[in-house]
Amino acid sequence: MLDAERIRADFPILSCRTNDKPLIFLDSAASSQKPAAVLEAMDAAYRTCYANVHRGVYALSEEATRYYEEARDKVTAFINAAAREEVIFTRNATESINLVAYAWGRKALGPGDRILATEMEHHSNIVPWQLLAQETGAELRYLPITDAGELQLDALDDLLDERVKLMAFTLMSNVLGTITPAAEIVRRAHAVGATVLVDGAQGVPHLPVDVQALGCDFLAFSAHKMCGPTGIGVLYGRRALLEAMPPFLGGGDMIRRVELHRATWNDLPWKFEAGTPPIVEGIGLGAAVDYLNRLGMDAIAAHERDTARYAMERLSALPGLHIVGPPADRRGGVIAFTFRAIHPHDLAHLLDTEGIAVRAGHHCAQPLHARLGLNATTRASFYVYNTRADADRLAEGLEHVAHMLGKAV
Amino acid sequence: MSDVYRPHILDHYANPRNQGRLDAPDIVADADDPSCGDQLRLEIALDAHGRVAQVAFEGEGCIVSMASASIFTESVKGKSLEELEALSEEDALALLDAPVSAARRRCALLPLKVLQTGLKTYREPSP
Numbered sequence: 425m426l427d428a429e430r431i432r433a434d435f436p437i438l439s440c441r442t443n444d445k446p447l448i449f450l451d452s453a454a455s456s457q458k459p460a461a462v463l464e465a466m467d468a469a470y471r472t473c474y475a476n477v478h479r480g481v482y483a484l485s486e487e488a489t490r491y492y493e494e495a496r497d498k499v500t501a502f503i504n505a506a507a508r509e510e511v512i513f514t515r516n517a518t519e520s521i522n523l524v525a526y527a528w529g530r531k532a533l534g535p536g537d538r539i540l541a542t543e544m545e546h547h548s549n550i551v552p553w554q555l556l557a558q559e560t561g562a563e564l565r566y567l568p569i570t571d572a573g574e575l576q577l578d579a580l581d582d583l584l585d586e587r588v589k590l591m592a593f594t595l596m597s598n599v600l601g602t603i604t605p606a607a608e609i610v611r612r613a614h615a616v617g618a619t620v621l622v623d624g625a626q627g628v629p630h631l632p633v634d635v636q637a638l639g640c641d642f643l644a645f646s647a648h649k650m651c652g653p654t655g656i657g658v659l660y661g662r663r664a665l666l667e668a669m670p671p672f673l674g675g676g677d678m679i680r681r682v683e684l685h686r687a688t689w690n691d692l693p694w695k696f697e698a699g700t701p702p703i704v705e706g707i708g709l710g711a712a713v714d715y716l717n718r719l720g721m722d723a724i725a726a727h728e729r730d731t732a733r734y735a736m737e738r739l740s741a742l743p744g745l746h747i748v749g750p751p752a753d754r755r756g757g758v759i760a761f762t763f764r765a766i767h768p769h770d771l772a773h774l775l776d777t778e779g780i781a782v783r784a785g786h787h788c789a790q791p792l793h794a795r796l797g798l799n800a801t802t803r804a805s806f807y808v809y810n811t812r813a814d815a816d817r818l819a820e821g822l823e824h825v826a827h828m829l830g831k832a833v
Numbered sequence: 834m835s836d837v838y839r840p841h842i843l844d845h846y847a848n849p850r851n852q853g854r855l856d857a858p859d860i861v862a863d864a865d866d867p868s869c870g871d872q873l874r875l876e877i878a879l880d881a882h883g884r885v886a887q888v889a890f891e892g893e894g895c896i897v898s899m900a901s902a903s904i905f906t907e908s909v910k911g912k913s914l915e916e917l918e919a920l921s922e923e924d925a926l927a928l929l930d931a932p933v934s935a936a937r938r939r940c941a942l943l944p945l946k947v948l949q950t951g952l953k954t955y956r957e958p959s960p
Contacts, residue, residue: 799870
């Protein structure tokens with residue numbers, strides 16, 4: 425087991441106070457905190473080896489380029505991609521998905537074709553496909569979920585046929601915590617010839633992910649949810665697909681040669697990286713990958729499973745508290761719930777006065793909330809630096825709120 | 834406590850004033866807040882002098898938005914259309930008599946927003 429107390433010491437912000445109370449941070453599903461190793465790597469990059477990458481002939485630029493491109497190698501190994509050319513740096517998972525919709529989807533889809541997503545997707549894995557469907561005449565359909573918040577896999581046979589050109593689904597729901605049987609879904613989607621995109625925004629920070637074992641064609645994720653900085657994300661894509669795709673954004677760095685009326689494209693991965701990239705953010709992502717590897721993704725997943733199981737036991741014991749989603753053994757450390765008739769915004773606000781940071785609202789998953797028959801939920805999400813004591817504080821905070829509101833709610 | 838959840842706010846939430854519908858409202862508006870899903874419907878009946886004779890609201894939402902609706906409807910009774918149109922965000926927040934943090938302004942201002950929508954429709958009815 426991980427030593428959570430030692431890990432907490434790696435994260436400077438966790439010793440801060442908020443509202444005059446020790447900070448209990450339970451919103452890592454929105455964005456994680458950063459260990460000192462990441463902050464120091466980024467600070468050192470700006471202080472000692474910063475210059476623009478890929479074009480300088482001077483030593484400083486070569487050094488910055490080396491560190492930036494080393495980060496790509498680290499990510500390549502982290503997800504077990506076949507080659508570094510398959511790892512594109514973007515702004516975040518959302519941009520990664522939009523890149524696929526724009527550069528792959530507009531060529532690959534047409535009228536009569538289908539896109540299959542699921543009812544538990546984040547808006548970033550819905551809206552790009554709506555735009556693509558409107559543009560190409562393709563039809564967007566959804567794999568339903570069960571009342572328990574898991575994918576209805578038996579509906580896949582009906583929904584999957586040769587008309588489905590793209591299947592897009594999440595590795596882990598950002599509301600239900602559900603971990604999907606991704607490799608099985610990929611296999612079944614491939615059997616009808618569909619290309620498969622996996623949204624790894626929640627999954628990659630919390631689970632060991634191997635794209636060879638997963639078998640997916642595209643995988644999108646963000647650095648800021650996995651101990652890295654904001655402003656950089658990753659699109660993994662199979663090389664043959666990326667080679668065949670036109671560029672996404674045009675500009676510097678993504679070209680080989682430019683004339684007044686035409687241009688040719690740079691090699692992978694730079695063909696999809698126009699303009700000055702997030703250099704120091706890339707170095708920060710590399711440091712985050714090093715940090716996660718040092719702890720071990722299996723150990724991180726086990727720690728979160730244990731913490732989430734404990735938190736679910738504590739929360740379930742509160743009268744009037746209802747957790748959405750599957751049991752602890754089939755989910756990650758994301759726990760969304762309703763508590764009596766207390767509106768999630770009131771709940772989150774009052775927990776904040778106790779130093780407890782949770783999220784309230786639809787968590788960018790309005791269709792999922794509509795399916796659940798809820799306007800909003802309160803979400804507590806756990807990461808590697810959260811402990812059972814945090815779950816205790818949350819449960820105590822909820823009891824305090826219930827007591828404070830008394831008969832009003 | 835330096836927070837919005839004061840006893841009078843909780844009381845307006847638990848025992849809302851002017852909740853319900855009117856038989857013959859002159860001004861009607863609905864709105865929802867896309868960030869939280871809060872919903873509010875406001876109805877106003879005017880008297881012969883164009884002043885608020887009756888007011889009612891229905892809604893679903895957080896303590897701040899619903900208590901604000903209750904307090905707000907109490908305050909508009911007897912006001913003329915011009916007086917309603919002159920109500921500012923600061924006026925609406927002052928009615929609450931409790932501190933409203935930046936994150937909760939939208940909740941507190943939902944009744945004013947709905948009123949402004951209703952007034953606009955009343956003045957410029959769509960064809």
